[in-house]
Amino acid sequence: MNLDTLLAKRIRSLRKNRGYALETLAELSGVSRSMISLIERAETSATATVLGKLADALGVSLASLFSEDTAASPPSPLATAEQQPLWQDPASGYLRRQLSPAGYGSPLELAEVTFPPGQTVTFDNAMRTIVSHQQIWMLAGEMDISIDGQAWHLQPGDCLAMTLGQQIIFHNPTASSARYLIALTATPSSTGRQ
Numbered sequence: 001m002n003l004d005t006l007l008a009k010r011i012r013s014l015r016k017n018r019g020y021a022l023e024t025l026a027e028l029s030g031v032s033r034s035m036i037s038l039i040e041r042a043e044t045s046a047t048a049t050v051l052g053k054l055a056d057a058l059g060v061s062l063a064s065l066f067s068e069d070t071a072a073s074p075p076s077p078l079a080t081a082e083q084q085p086l087w088q089d090p091a092s093g094y095l096r097r098q099l100s101p102a103g104y105g106s107p108l109e110l111a112e113v114t115f116p117p118g119q120t121v122t123f124d125n126a127m128r129t130i131v132s133h134q135q136i137w138m139l140a141g142e143m144d145i146s147i148d149g150q151a152w153h154l155q156p157g158d159c160l161a162m163t164l165g166q167q168i169i170f171h172n173p174t175a176s177s178a179r180y181l182i183a184l185t186a187t188p189s190s191t192g193r194q
Contacts, residue, residue, distance in 0.1 A: 003066070003087045007051070008042035010065050014058045015040075029057035047091040052123040061132055061186035063109040067102040075103035092119040094170075107185050115143060115178040120171040123164075132164040134184040141178030144171040154180070 015025050015036075026033040031053050038044040039054075046054070048062075055062045066085045079101040086097045092115075099110040136145065137159045145152050148165035162168075172178045 002042075003085050004042045004045055006085065007046065007065060007087075008040050010067070011036070011054055011058070012040040014060060018058065020058075025054070025057055029053040031057075045088075045090040048089040048094065048096075048121050049091070049123060061109065061184060063098060063100070063111055063182075063184060064186075066096070066098040066111075067100075075101060075105065077101055077104055089121065092116065092121050094119060094121060109184050109186075111182045111184075112139075113178075113180055113182060115141070115170065115172045115180070117172055117175045117177060120169060122170075123168045124166070132184055132186045133162070134164060134182055135159055135161045137181045137183075139179045139181060141172065141176050142174050143178045143180065144173050145169070146171075 015022075020028070022033045022036055025031075025036055029036075031050055035044070035046075035050065036054070039046045039050070051065055052062055055065055066087060079099065083102075084097050084099055086095060088095050094116060095114040097112045099112055100106065100108070136143075136154065138154045138156050140156055142156075143154045145154060145160060145162075146167075146169040147162055148167055152160055154160055
């Protein structure tokens with residue numbers, strides 16, 4: 001199964017499990033009904049920004065959108081390299097590899113990102129339904145990361161711990177690709193939607 005098909009099934013399943021009509025998810029996420037419909041039919045590749053909005057409206061972490069529904073079979077504690085989903089953002093070209101085993105139930109999720117030179121991705125959330133704690137460990141290259149207006153410049157070996165805010169901007173200011181590891185945990189917000 002390709003990743004667009006996996007994302008389509010996962011988003012549709014989460015939406016239906018919450019009892020949301022397409023219009024409801026559109027209203028909660030700020031993503032148009034027609035775009036959600038195209039994504040759920042795997043007729044378009046959603047950008048990282050759109051996936052972030054949908055994840056927030058569905059009350060899940062962005063990383064969980066890349067996990068298969070494992071209700072049919074027990075989850076394995078091992079995710080071999082060939083089992084790890086690799087997704088490319090169609091807008092910026094950044095590559096995200098979901099490292100953690102799908103559905104295993106660990107409170108910690110790991111992902112590896114390769115971020116192209118000169119690219120920027122902005123995640124805006126009007127209302128976070130989950131509290132996401134992340135740490136980013138730079139493996140290669142450099143990144144500028146800004147959260148709610150506070151900015152940091154990361155170089156190889158640097159590690160930035162953060163609680164995601166209303167806006168986060170990832171920018172590679174160099175002429176070379178950057179590579180980093182993301183470790184994250186997510187818990188429901190006490191002020192988020194039910």
